[in-house]
Amino acid sequence: DAGITQSPRHKVTETGTPVTLRCHQTENHRYMYWYRQDPGHGLRLIHYSYGVKDTDKGEVSDGYSVSRSKTEDFLLTLESATSSQTSVYFCAIKGTSGDNEQFFGPGTRLTVL
């Protein structure tokens, strides 16, 4: 158990509304990641963070922003949700074994109507 929680676990929202998803970890991991998973696409990296206030874009970052004001929390914001952002969102942290492996939170299922 990598001590990762995500909130909310499920959310239904309407097009055009802002949405913030939260990832919380308890083990002081430096690297954190946000992915989305859609049928036919697998997991795709949205943004990642390599420390407090240090973030970078992944392959599908358009329409998303992130913030990391403290080590334990990594927030993903959809400024104006669209139906194409309906997805399952997973947060992950980088493990400490040196193999570069990642461990995932339980996911947030987001539906944009």
Add this chain to the structure above:
Amino acid sequence: RKEVEQDPGPFNVPEGATVAFNCTYSNSASQSFFWYRQDCRKEPKLLMSVYSSGNEDGRFTAQLNRASQYISLLIRDSKLSDSATYLCVVNRWGSGNTPLVFGKGTRLSVIA
């Protein structure tokens, strides 16, 4: 060529069977390799890292062929509980903290 390619399956095998999955990757600079398992509507979970010399964890054996850029996973004596989607994962380039790229997964169903 896609960064990570896997046969989507499904592989339907009887209990006790041996099953093998292959995965190819496109970037010869990749240095980190993994197999993850994902159950329906759950998060991916690390099954095992894959090392150049090959490695084994109980009924699971992983192999890496750098020359041909493919990774394999062998499951012996399949159990019903092995039914899941298996994700092949490599890092995008080099070593260290570079992003991981996930295959779309191979679905396995073990049948009683």
